[in-house]
Amino acid sequence: MKIPYFPGCTLKTTAKNFEISAIASAKKIGIDFIELDRWNCCGVVSSLTSDDLMKHLAPVRNFLRVQEMNKQGIVENENRMVTLCSMCYNTLSLSNKRMKENADDLQKVNDFMHREEENYKGDVDVVHFLSILDEYGFDKLAQKVTKPLKDLKVASYYGCTLLRPKSVGIDDTEDPKILENFVKALGADAIDWDAKSRCCGSYHTVNNVDIVYRLVQGIVDDAKKNGADAIITSCPLCAFNLDVRQSEIKDKNPDYQTLPIYYFTQLMGLALEIDKQDLGLEFNKIEPEKLLKKLNLLS
Amino acid sequence: MKTGIFLCECGGNISNTIDLENVKEHLNDEDEKVIVKIHGNMCSGAGQKLLIDEAKKHGLDKIVVSACSPHFHEKTFRGAMKKAGLNPYNLEIANLREHCSWIHKDIPKVATEKAKEIVDAAKAKAELDYALEEKMMKLGNEVLVIGGGIAGIQTSLDLADSGKNVTLIEKQPTLGGKMAILTKTFPTEDCAACIISPKMAAVIDHPNITLHTNTEIQDIAGHRLHFEAKVIKHPRYIKDSINMDQCLICNKCREVCPVSQPNYWEQGIMNREAIYIPAPHAIPYKYLIDAETCLHFVDGSCNKCAEVCPQNVIDFGQKAEELNIAVDAVVVATGFDIFDAKRKPVFGYGKYENVVTSLEMERIVDHIVEKDPPRKVGKRVAFVQCVGSRDKQIGNEYCSRVCCMYSIKLASLLKQAKPEIDIYIFYTDIRAFGKGYEEYYKRSQEMGIKFIRGKPSHFTEVKETKQVILTVEDTLSRDIIETEFDLVVLANGLELSKSSDIVADSLKLAKSDDGFFKEAHPKYKPVDTLVEGVFLSGTAQGPKDIPDTVAQASAAAARVMATLAQKEFALDPVLAFVNSDICDGCEKCLDNCPPKAISMNNEGKAEINEALCLGCGSCITSCPLEAIDLNYYTNKQIYAEIEASLHLKKENEKRILVFADNNTTYRLIDACGVRKMKYTNYARVLRVPSVSRISPNLIEFAFAKGADAVFLGDSPAKGSHFEWANKTTQNNIKTVLNKFKKLKIDSDRLIFSQFTAADLMKFINEINQVAEKIDKLKSIPEDIKKQLFPKEK
Amino acid sequence: MAIKVKFKDKNDDFYKKIVELSGEQVALCDQCGTCSGGCPFIEEMDINPSEIMRKVMLGQKEVMDSRTMWICASCFTCTVRCPRELDVSKVSEALRQVKLRTAIDEISIADISKEEAKKLPTIAVVGNFRKFTG
Known part of the structure; x- marks a missing residue:
């Protein structure tokens, strides 16, 4: 299956490990990510005011690329555009929803983009890779696993943008199961915990890092309390806060017990036995290999 | 045949606009088959006398009264017809006031021409009228009450006391419903079981009540004071007879039963065996076996109860019994279910063991004074209000009305039993509206129960102690409270019971936005439904407390009594009939009759059950041979009406033929007239029971005869009189539009719109838009018209 | 008060x-x-x-x-x-x-140290500026 793929800025820089592990893992189960030939930043956070239509231009421009890919035959009747980054997923989905539900706004946005060859028709669907996996079937994924992640106790961290607001959430906002089902498919143990969708502090990491320290510590403590060995995420900003900021907590407080943070695709790659270099573990801040080696999941 | 036409001036309301002399001249013919009279006020005694006298004098057969809407004086003139010795269905009303003179005040000439066509149409239809007899239907004494909670019990007892024969159906193995689970009642704190038990006993003792517990409704057919219910009585697996071999309730069976299951009447805080008596106050007080958990049924491994039974009454082979019950009225007392708190996962119900529902708490409190209660409550207890009520996120925006008071009651009882427990009630608003409720609320505050105004956002559990942490803003101090509680009691809201759905579907009962059954009118018909002969009792209509439930239950009983006291009722003869010479038994009509009034007789021909037919006419279009027709609105009559409505059309004129359903659209157009709201003079309005009666042939005929547009107006699909009819209409329209496409006729010429009684402006706007559209269109060419309707009628 | x-x-x-x-x-x-x-x-x-x-x-x-x-x-x-x-x-x-x-911003680029700027992922900075600047 070939599917148009929107990487977003961070996956080319600090979250390289997310992208390479995802592409290699997807390939292993027969899904080819075809990167949009030209793409632009989605804007990261969705504009929430009613009069800020201009801020929706950037997301919509990417949808035009998907339209073109279908026209040029690069993909066949594939109106979906897959994302990995949860924040991109959220921002793109909210813009798309507004365009789909409001013909006037769509018209105005198209007018603004008069230099584009075509108008956006409003029929692209933004999907997160996890939803693609859900559709593929976690039973089927489990069958493809060659190295079950036995005894690895994983806390699935959804954060905000995969689930909220309800209109774009990929699962039940308060009782999501998709990451847990994914974890189980890989042969690992999915722990139940309270902080799975509690905000990590997001962009406050730039100028109000104390908020992030408090929230990250709360999240990691809850994972530890519930017996987790590691936390997985699908958001490069959550990953940065949980990984880098957690290691800074440790720097200040040497007794602090850290938990390694992985992108969900890194564990997927591990279970599907993709090339080790495609796991990109060297980009993870908190030592990622020790735990995996202890459980004989990595040599 | 002689037809009398009476033109009413309506004290100038008609004659000031319309030149009635001119109309009269138009109507007069040479061979004197028609008598035309003008009168100032036809509805007056003098006007009626004129009708009667002229009828007798000239030997008139058919009467046309040209006056106001039939909804005002059809009954009056039918009465006069009877006095004149004529059949009242040989009458037609030409509605000149609402449909012509009042709306076209400023164009009297046009109005006069239009009036001629309106009267001509009525005359054409009248000439084809025939005598119809109103059959009198006997009303019996049989009433079905569905649901054996306090509402159903009260309704049944009132009805039985008044001499009605009541069949009471309860799906549980005992009477009592939710009330039988409650500990005490607010605000008096008297014991629920003590109040309801005597009533339950009275039911079983009453000679006029037949009680079926463990019984479910499968289907109910019929309406209009004639219903047939199919019910299934589940087996108890205990032989039941009046002979000596009956169960002596020696309990030996229960003592040997190895199964332990949560007991519903204890809300799972205590267990029961697979062979059990539901509750200490169960009525009937009888054993039954729960086949879902009994090992004999699960895997055949156990036979112990049968082995020890000294009376040999255990019968594993007992089968479900199907019963058919014919009744004259139905009372729906199907009650409520509490909101399933699992739909609000932030509260952790089902996940955290110390989060309980209000009904569970009823049982916990009921046992709290025991030496070793089955469930302890700890030292700090929270009550959380509005769980599943006033919450758009889960789809229930309504207030459940009883939760504030039952929480106060449970908290008060707990505090009285265990004063050392700290109790907090988290609320958004306290609604203590009933008699003595506010005082009860105040007493609970005096006891030291603390009320905190704030709705918890989410709960978490302390792993080690299983305590529950509430995070909540005290909105009055703006402090955030984050505290452990030993027990959290949810104030579950009320929803219509799921088991009501089968009743709703089979009786076609409408529901209101809150999901409960909709009453016929919220103010003056609060226990009637839109289905004649079906009444609502208790919480099936909406959340209510016990006093309100009992009051409404008695009201429902009273409405049944008043209805059945008529002893008989006249059946409107406007019903479908089958011309059995033409019917070839294809059965296509059967699917197009939701009231199930059509069946096939011994000769393989369709037959109409007159007690069931509602006269909507939907069946007509499903008959390929036109073998089904409708009294008073026959095909022949409507063809004649259409032709007469268009026959004066001149070349430059336009016509919109409006078919309006009698219940809503026709009345709505009347209302436009009453308010003198102007709209296009192209409109010619014809009354039908439902526009589904207008077959594609009739629409095509209208165009062939010169209509520029056809406008079909009906009630909305949801909750209306003939809610199935719109589907038929849509199919009819599709058929015509397909033909339009082939013949390149503009589809804008055919409009189907749905109206509620208040949609006056909607109608005016839409009909004017149609007029504007056809003004821009060229007339349909003659050859195309011929292709559209090739047969000449 | x-x-x-x-x-x-x-x-x-x-x-x-x-x-x-x-x-x-x-x-x-x-x-x-x-x-x-x-x-x-x-x-x-x-x-x-x-x-x-x-x-x-x-x-x-x-x-x-x-x-x-x-x-x-x-x-x-x-x-x-x-x-x-x-x-x-x-x-x-x-x-x-x-x-x-x-036209009053809550943050300016000068508020971020060079060392931090190097470390921070793009989405953190862009997200922050979208919320804190006009």
Whole structure:
């Protein structure tokens, strides 16, 4: 299956490990990510005011690329555009929803983009890779696993943008199961915990890092309390806060017990036995290999 | 045949606009088959006398009264017809006031021409009228009450006391419903079981009540004071007879039963065996076996109860019994279910063991004074209000009305039993509206129960102690409270019971936005439904407390009594009939009759059950041979009406033929007239029971005869009189539009719109838009018209 | 010390402006406190989210001086729980925009150390500037 793929800025820089592990893992189960030939930043956070239509231009421009890919035959009747980054997923989905539900706004946005060859028709669907996996079937994924992640106790961290607001959430906002089902498919143990969708502090990491320290510590403590060995995420900003900021907590407080943070695709790659270099573990801040080696999941 | 036409001036309301002399001249013919009279006020005694006298004098057969809407004086003139010795269905009303003179005040000439066509149409239809007899239907004494909670019990007892024969159906193995689970009642704190038990006993003792517990409704057919219910009585697996071999309730069976299951009447805080008596106050007080958990049924491994039974009454082979019950009225007392708190996962119900529902708490409190209660409550207890009520996120925006008071009651009882427990009630608003409720609320505050105004956002559990942490803003101090509680009691809201759905579907009962059954009118018909002969009792209509439930239950009983006291009722003869010479038994009509009034007789021909037919006419279009027709609105009559409505059309004129359903659209157009709201003079309005009666042939005929547009107006699909009819209409329209496409006729010429009684402006706007559209269109060419309707009628 | 509130026409102007910008009917707020109780940032806020809703409804412009709107990170926890389905995140955004559109930014690039800038992922910086600059 070939599917148009929107990487977003961070996956080319600090979250390289997310992208390479995802592409290699997807390939292993027969899904080819075809990167949009030209793409632009989605804007990261969705504009929430009613009069800020201009801020929706950037997301919509990417949808035009998907339209073109279908026209040029690069993909066949594939109106979906897959994302990995949860924040991109959220921002793109909210813009798309507004365009789909409001013909006037769509018209105005198209007018603004008069230099584009075509108008956006409003029929692209933004999907997160996890939803693609859900559709593929976690039973089927489990069958493809060659190295079950036995005894690895994983806390699935959804954060905000995969689930909220309800209109774009990929699962039940308060009782999501998709990451847990994914974890189980890989042969690992999915722990139940309270902080799975509690905000990590997001962009406050730039100028109000104390908020992030408090929230990250709360999240990691809850994972530890519930017996987790590691936390997985699908958001490069959550990953940065949980990984880098957690290691800074440790720097200040040497007794602090850290938990390694992985992108969900890194564990997927591990279970599907993709090339080790495609796991990109060297980009993870908190030592990622020790735990995996202890459980004989990595040599 | 002689037809009398009476033109009413309506004290100038008609004659000031319309030149009635001119109309009269138009109507007069040479061979004197028609008598035309003008009168100032036809509805007056003098006007009626004129009708009667002229009828007798000239030997008139058919009467046309040209006056106001039939909804005002059809009954009056039918009465006069009877006095004149004529059949009242040989009458037609030409509605000149609402449909012509009042709306076209400023164009009297046009109005006069239009009036001629309106009267001509009525005359054409009248000439084809025939005598119809109103059959009198006997009303019996049989009433079905569905649901054996306090509402159903009260309704049944009132009805039985008044001499009605009541069949009471309860799906549980005992009477009592939710009330039988409650500990005490607010605000008096008297014991629920003590109040309801005597009533339950009275039911079983009453000679006029037949009680079926463990019984479910499968289907109910019929309406209009004639219903047939199919019910299934589940087996108890205990032989039941009046002979000596009956169960002596020696309990030996229960003592040997190895199964332990949560007991519903204890809300799972205590267990029961697979062979059990539901509750200490169960009525009937009888054993039954729960086949879902009994090992004999699960895997055949156990036979112990049968082995020890000294009376040999255990019968594993007992089968479900199907019963058919014919009744004259139905009372729906199907009650409520509490909101399933699992739909609000932030509260952790089902996940955290110390989060309980209000009904569970009823049982916990009921046992709290025991030496070793089955469930302890700890030292700090929270009550959380509005769980599943006033919450758009889960789809229930309504207030459940009883939760504030039952929480106060449970908290008060707990505090009285265990004063050392700290109790907090988290609320958004306290609604203590009933008699003595506010005082009860105040007493609970005096006891030291603390009320905190704030709705918890989410709960978490302390792993080690299983305590529950509430995070909540005290909105009055703006402090955030984050505290452990030993027990959290949810104030579950009320929803219509799921088991009501089968009743709703089979009786076609409408529901209101809150999901409960909709009453016929919220103010003056609060226990009637839109289905004649079906009444609502208790919480099936909406959340209510016990006093309100009992009051409404008695009201429902009273409405049944008043209805059945008529002893008989006249059946409107406007019903479908089958011309059995033409019917070839294809059965296509059967699917197009939701009231199930059509069946096939011994000769393989369709037959109409007159007690069931509602006269909507939907069946007509499903008959390929036109073998089904409708009294008073026959095909022949409507063809004649259409032709007469268009026959004066001149070349430059336009016509919109409006078919309006009698219940809503026709009345709505009347209302436009009453308010003198102007709209296009192209409109010619014809009354039908439902526009589904207008077959594609009739629409095509209208165009062939010169209509520029056809406008079909009906009630909305949801909750209306003939809610199935719109589907038929849509199919009819599709058929015509397909033909339009082939013949390149503009589809804008055919409009189907749905109206509620208040949609006056909607109608005016839409009909004017149609007029504007056809003004821009060229007339349909003659050859195309011929292709559209090739047969000449 | 209690504040005396006097309603004037312009109180309603502020309320109407926020309603228009946010698209949320602030007057529908039932003051149940669900938003405040569940807010992960409540410890850093000087005024609770529910109180923000209240003050906006009363047209109290002083609400603009509060830190709360800057602390709200649009995590939408309140949005998915509000029993009236009000989106408090949108009200926060509207309040931020009212301030930012007066050309007063909450952050400048100079506030970020070079070392941090190197470390921070793009989305953190872009997200931050989208919320804190006009």
